[in-house]
Amino acid sequence: MELYTAIQLPKPPFRFSWQEHTLLLGSCFAENIGTKLAENRFNVDINPFGTLYNPASIAAALRRLLHPERFTSNDLFRHEGVFHSFTHHSRFSSTSETECLENINDRLFASAGELRETKYIVVTLGTAYVYRLKSTGEVVANCHKLPEKMFDRSMLSVAEIVSEWKELLLSLWEQCPELKILFTVSPIRHWKDGAHGNQLSKATLLLAVNTLQTTYPERIAYFPAYEIMMDELRDYRFYANDMLHPSELAVDYIWQRFTENFLSDETKGFLKEWAEIQKAINHRPFQPESEAYKRFISQTLLKMERINEKFPSFDSTKEMEIIKSKLM
Incomplete structure (x- = not known):
């Protein structure tokens, strides 16, 4: 049962890229x-x-x-x-x-x-x-x-x-x-x-x-x-x-x-990976000194390195510094 009138979006003649x-x-x-x-x-x-x-x-x-x-x-x-x-x-x-x-x-x-x-x-x-x-x-x-x-x-x-x-x-x-x-x-x-x-x-x-x-x-x-x-x-x-x-x-x-x-499909993929990193950056742990949180930060850094490799034009220097500061 449809409980609202959905707007059908036609296929667009072009799609946006985050790099443009x-x-x-x-x-x-x-x-x-x-x-x-x-x-x-x-x-x-x-x-x-x-x-x-x-x-x-x-x-x-x-x-x-x-x-x-x-x-x-x-x-x-x-x-x-x-x-x-x-x-x-x-x-x-x-x-x-x-x-x-x-x-x-x-x-x-x-x-x-x-x-x-x-x-x-x-x-x-x-x-x-x-x-x-x-x-x-x-x-x-x-x-x-x-x-x-x-x-x-x-x-x-x-x-x-x-x-x-x-x-x-x-x-x-x-x-x-x-x-x-x-x-x-x-x-x-x-x-x-x-x-x-x-x-x-x-x-x-x-x-x-x-x-x-x-x-x-x-x-x-x-x-x-x-x-x-x-x-x-x-x-x-x-x-x-x-x-x-x-x-x-x-x-x-x-x-x-x-x-x-x-x-574009590439941009959708980028947004998905970037959303996970943003979520990690904004995360406020209950136990910032715990080993579990340090592992979480290390995994986030690895994700950022991977996204930099996949998208060379992406500059995440600022975010890398924020993440690294959480390990100090």
């Missing part, structure tokens, strides 16, 4: 999955502009990475003693203009320098609604709590999203011909849009992504994080206290579904 560089951009769900990848020693760059929600702002960030130009004081504004950028999340904001620009530009050029070596980009779209600054007509990535009267709010159409992203993708593939793109739609509901408005927004994103994916089926894939949350995890026990964000358990489950379908 991956760039993640988008909503806070991109951060959730990016953190999981980083914990499992993937080579990742997570949100170099901070958390972004709408397709236009994410596209603008990618264009800036493709053609990096240094941000200047003209790109900042000051509000209540803090300097902000309309292109960035507030994590880059600072009471010092110099510090704000240093944070922004250091991150920009570090990520831009890695873009041409990037094999995969994961884009997580949060909402189709955008805010435009009335004085310029510019779509902002973050309003930084400025008065609502300064902005015009509207929803992007499917055609607008597809048109902008087609042009961007062709530019990306011109510079990075082997680049693969994975789109997801964030499972986090934007309740400020209202229940109906949120559904319209998500539907717009889904239609736009589907158009792009069917246009470039070998280069673009879709992972149904939104559908998994809405169907397989529809119970409120899978939500955080705000009843909008996925709980830690839900993120773990969606991560499991992602690894089952989108990782």
Whole structure:
């Protein structure tokens, strides 16, 4: 008896390898999955502009990475003693203009320098609604709590999203011909849009992504994080206290579904061995002086030596030092 509606994941046109560089951009769900990848020693760059929600702002960030130009004081504004950028999340904001620009530009050029070596980009779209600054007509990535009267709010159409992203993708593939793109739609509901408005927004994103994916089926894939949350995890026990964000358990489950379908066999094998080592590193013994625990540590060191032999590019120096310190 089936007690829930399982989401069937189609065979993807490509699979991720832990050794290849991956760039993640988008909503806070991109951060959730990016953190999981980083914990499992993937080579990742997570949100170099901070958390972004709408397709236009994410596209603008990618264009800036493709053609990096240094941000200047003209790109900042000051509000209540803090300097902000309309292109960035507030994590880059600072009471010092110099510090704000240093944070922004250091991150920009570090990520831009890695873009041409990037094999995969994961884009997580949060909402189709955008805010435009009335004085310029510019779509902002973050309003930084400025008065609502300064902005015009509207929803992007499917055609607008597809048109902008087609042009961007062709530019990306011109510079990075082997680049693969994975789109997801964030499972986090934007309740400020209202229940109906949120559904319209998500539907717009889904239609736009589907158009792009069917246009470039070998280069673009879709992972149904939104559908998994809405169907397989529809119970409120899978939500955080705000009843909008996925709980830690839900993120773990969606991560499991992602690894089952989108990782290469070699990477799955690596993750299995690495999980055993992580468990050993985090283990807290009742009797750290016992011979049994010393044998356990020695066996863990042997496992690490074997994983280094099997995956020569894997650097476990830090973890080896942690394990060896437990023998002292």
